[in-house]
Amino acid sequence: MKRQLVALLDKAIRASVATGFLPEAAPPFIEVELTKEPGHGDYASNVAMVLASQVGKNPREIAGVLAEKIDDAEGVLERVEIAGPGFMNFFIREGVLIRYLEEVIRQGDSYGSSELGKGGQVQVEFVSANPTGPLHIGHARGAVVGDVIANILAAVGYRVFREYYINDAGNQMNNLGKSVFLRYRELLGETEEFTDGCYRGDYIRDLAAELLKRDGERYRHMAPGEVIPLLTAYAGNAILDGIKEDLRAFGVVFDLYFRESELYREDGVGRLLQTLQEKGFVYRREEALWFRTTAFGDEKDRVVIRKNGDPTYFAADIAYHRNKFLRGVETVIDVWGADHHGYIPRMSAAVQALGYDKEALKVILVQLVNLLREGKPVAMSTRSGEFVTLREVVDEVGKDAARYNFLMRRSDSHLDFDLELAKRQSxxxxxxxxxxxxxxxxxxxxxxxxxxxxxxxxxxxxxxxxxxxxxxxxxxxxxxxxxxxxxxxxxxxxxxxxxxxxxxxxxxxxxxxxxxxxxxxxxxxxxxxxxxxxxxxxxxxxxxxxxxxxxxxx
RNA sequence: GCGCCCAUGGCUCAGCUGGAUAGAGCGUCAGACUACGAAUCUGAAUGUCGGAGGUUCGAAUCCUCCUGGGCGCGCCA
Structure with missing residues (x-):
């Protein structure tokens, strides 16, 4: 209905341009909205006022001319009134709206969908938590937001890919392997010191116990440099399997889990750096390799290759984003925790440096969740292992209530999630x-x-x-x-x-x-x-x- | 110190690229089932839209400054 009115107005405006009443260069965004007051008709538009400020004519006069020019061939309108400073109030003829119901029923399951996206390819990357522990409540919000954004885009006619990026090549993964190793040795009677980067959740203990049961004592006396990569892979895979399962229970299914390590295996990072080098965006300083992100508005340049020769997380992430575009994706949507907002300028710089439009990357920031029980905060910390997992939330309050609760606020505003409230059937x-x-x-x-x-x-x-x-x-x-x-x-x-x-x-x-x-x-x-x-x-x-x-x- | 986000009834939040008298829910108070499901509905009260300027016919919305909160500012991820 609204669309029909917009179309009518659009035609009326063009007709007015044709008669010379309005100048050519006036392509306004035509807004039509439902009215709150019955006296204002069924729908109203402010175009006349918008046009007035553009062309310097009296808004009511413009409204009058537009109303005159409306060519309502289908007989939708009862009448159009000019009101207030220049609103156009549309009164829909009785019976017109009602017929719309048949259209709804005819369209059935596809009512609400459209073809606006014209099959354009969009990739939504979300969750992307490191497989160093189970997903917790904080990830849950990002998971739902990403998933539903993907659903919505699909509904308006985009081809959508859901992707989870796995950082399986960094320091944190190494700490994971180390943590399992320490617990493993503990089970064998050793006393171990846990350093700062270590993970101490019960799940680490479980993984160690499982490992011991499966492989016995064979890792006991191996050198850390040899055993930790093995245990990292073991633990990372086991945890990732758990993550996938938890997400499935939450109704979130990805098209692809993309491994950071994949980039290295196919030398995506190397080729990326070469590309940046050719474009003149990297330089060497203090034995490290820097990317000139300031050329695109970042506040300082960023290291892509460390002094020790290792690529940074950022370098891999750029390679990953390049990979997305090379696969034919036109728009990339990243759903991040709001604490990563400082990362946006450099990622945006990267995308632009690679020659893609700034608008091709959209970042959705999801604010943290305050987990409560009966109004009291529940303490959380991944490292110490004190957290409520996504799985626990799904099991306790149910998928529907959990998802809906996460969608009741704008993503960028803080959200209180009260476990008792969420499961209350009231x-x-x-x-x-x-x-x-x-x-x-x-x-x-x-x-x-x-x-x-x-x-x-x-x-x-x-x-x-x-x-x-x-x-x-x-x-x-x-x-x-x-x-x-x-x-x-x-x-x-x-x-x-x-x-x-x-x-x-x-x-x-x-x-x-x-x-x-x-x-x-x-x-x-x-x-x-x-x-x-x-x-x-x-x-x-x-x-x-x-x-x-x-x-x-x- | 610099940057980003936020500030709307007692509480939690909407407010759709500036529009007509700023809206919900919860909570409070008073009501509605011998009628299709009371996990529902009806009614009532509550606002200097953090503050001060500015732009505009018109500002919760845009600009500047201030106050108060959150986050970020690694050769971590």
Whole structure:
């Protein structure tokens, strides 16, 4: 509906340009929105005012001319009013909105989707936690945000790849192997000193015990330089398997787990450095190799090859990003913890140095999660091993509640996650509010079927009977869905979907409490069943994008 | 010290590239099931949008400064 109005306005503006009323160079962003006040019609636009400031004419005059020029061939509009400083208020002709419901039902599972992305390739990299320990609650938020962004982009017509980057080649991995080794020796009766970089979680002990059971004492007297790489690989793989499993239980599945070590094996890092060298972006200083990121706005240059000859994490990461683009990805979306924000300028510099558009890399920062239980903070630290794992959260509060809770705020704002609240099946937990609406509608449809009332097909119900303000409100909200998805895709803001869902559920619940869907009036029952079924379709499609189930009974 | 993010009712947050009287949820108070599921609904109260300037017909939204919080500033990842 909104799109139709935008199209009408666009045509009207072009017609005005043709008559010379408006100058050529006026390509405004046409905004049309639902009104809050019935007196302002159904939809309103501020284009006239935007144009006014551009061309220096009276906004009301412009609005008048545009209204005049609107060519409403399909007869959508009842009338257009000019109001206030120059708003154009659109009054939709009765019955027009209602027909939209048939479109919703016709589209079914694909209602809300579009082809805006035109099949463009997008890669979303998220989680990417080092396999040095199980995923914890902090990773969970990033996992959901990345996953749902991917879903949303897919819904608007992009080809989306989900990827997890594994830093399996650095210092931290070495510490992991060392930690397992120390625990292993401990099990054999040795007393060991744990240094700062070591991991002390129980899972390290478990891995050591398993190792001992499997391989016996064979590592006991091997030199650390020999044994640690072996144990690093062993522990890294075991932990990664666990991570994959936990993610699956959380509803997150990746297309590819990309190993940093892969880059070295294929000499991706070497070729990258050569490329940068050829472009003149690297130089040597104090025995290290530096990348001139300041050429693209970073505050200082960054080392890519250390004094000791080892490439830095950054060097590998650039090679990885280059690899993404070489594979044909047009837009790369990285989901990072907000504490990595300082890393953005250098990564952006890297992408630009490689010759890609600055806009080709988008970074989503996800703020940390404050984990609470009954309002009290739960202490967390990976090193010490005191943390609540993703798996524990999923097991305790359930996938649906966990995911939904993580999507209720903008990614870049802090989020309190209260375990008790999240698992409480009450009105304090919004996920059930939405799911309940879905289950309720299913229940109505079941009830109708029991009474021998079938679901009307398109054209079988007299939708003109849907005249109540609440019904119109419900229909308007349904028509908003594709716009919400589109907006969420444009801004990469999944939380818009949860807010929308709450809105829709709320309007539905209210309607339900006031009006009977199934009544003695057969025609009205059919019309309302049709309406309610449309709501159901939207709830279902939206929940699917969030990776939250849509139960038929609760 | 420099840089990035944030500041909206008692609490937690929305506010859709500047729009009409700033909205939800929770909490509080008062109500609604012999009617399709009360995990629901109805009603009430609560705001100098951190502060001060500026741009604009119009600012929670954009600019500057200030205050108060979070994070970052490694040849760590």
């Amino acid at each position: 009105n304090e937990n919004p996920v059930y509010y939405v799911q309940y609406a879905h289950a309720r509608i299913c229940s109505i449809i079941r009830m109708a079927a029991e009474r021998g009332i079938g679901m009307p097909a398109c054209g079988q119900a007299d939708l003109g009977l849907l005249k109540l303000p609440e019904e119109v409100d419900l229909i308007k909200t349904i028509t908003r869905f594709p716009e919400v998805v589109e907006g969420a895709a444009r801004t990469l803001e999944p939380h818009r979907l949860t807010f929308y869902l709450n809105d829709l559920a709320s309007i539905f619940h209210s309607y339900y409490n006031k009006n009977k869907v199934i009544s003695d009036d057969g025609a009205l029952t059919a019309a309302r069943l049709f309406l309610v079924r449309s709501v159901l379709a939207v709830l279902k499609n939206a929940l699917k994008m969030l990776g939250v189930s849509a139960p038929e009974k609760m």
